[in-house]
Amino acid sequence: MHSDSRRGFIQTVGLAGGLAWMASATPASAATAPKMIDHSPQTLPPLPYAPDALAPVISARTVDFHYNKHHAGYFTNLAKLVAGTPWASSSLEEVILAAAAAPDKRAVFNNAAQAWNHNLYWQSLSPTPSTPSPALASAITRDFGTQAALEADLTKAAVGQFGSGWAWLVLSDGKLKVAATSNAGNPMLEGDVPLLVIDVWEHAYYLDEQNRRADYVEGVVHKLLNWGNASRRYATATA
Numbered sequence: 001m002h003s004d005s006r007r008g009f010i011q012t013v014g015l016a017g018g019l020a021w022m023a024s025a026t027p028a029s030a031a032t033a034p035k036m037i038d039h040s041p042q043t044l045p046p047l048p049y050a051p052d053a054l055a056p057v058i059s060a061r062t063v064d065f066h067y068n069k070h071h072a073g074y075f076t077n078l079a080k081l082v083a084g085t086p087w088a089s090s091s092l093e094e095v096i097l098a099a100a101a102a103p104d105k106r107a108v109f110n111n112a113a114q115a116w117n118h119n120l121y122w123q124s125l126s127p128t129p130s131t132p133s134p135a136l137a138s139a140i141t142r143d144f145g146t147q148a149a150l151e152a153d154l155t156k157a158a159v160g161q162f163g164s165g166w167a168w169l170v171l172s173d174g175k176l177k178v179a180a181t182s183n184a185g186n187p188m189l190e191g192d193v194p195l196l197v198i199d200v201w202e203h204a205y206y207l208d209e210q211n212r213r214a215d216y217v218e219g220v221v222h223k224l225l226n227w228g229n230a231s232r233r234y235a236t237a238t239a
Ligand code: MN3
Pocket: 066, 070, 118, 199, 201, 203, 204
């Protein structure tokens, strides 16, 4: 996706959210606009595996708190914040992009984005070992050289993120890229397509690893990343 189509994507989403601020963005045809590959409801999705499935890297206790308290809490807060507004019936993605543009909707943005980021986080992990599809593997070779180089970049971004945040593999202008965001940040705000994400908020690892974020990240990157899901997202984003 090049920059014109990215503006078109943002404009389309922005207008769907009733935003006048996007009116000056360059129009792009639907044919060239990148796909929004999710239209997520504002409801907590089921955990895709048993709470103890990610142990010993991530304990059942951490998954329980993380999913049932933190992740569920963002949806609960969001529901209260958008109740009775037009955003109550919008997709999570529409709320995120619209709220990001409204300075007085910071709480809406934070809760919607945290809800979405955690949706992808659970999908980005799996107890079952997996490898990238041939198409994604080829793109990894093109953009990082080797799978090990990508994993090293992702690890560095996750360990190096100062404070709370997220480390991502994204599709950006047709290329794979590692990114980091702080707090509830999400690369979709830049027009990029998130393929997988690692949560580096302390609540993701503190019960298991205390301050040793690097141990958590190493375990996630080398034992738990769901390359099957990343491959499906890559296929959808490039179709
Ligand atoms: Mn979290």
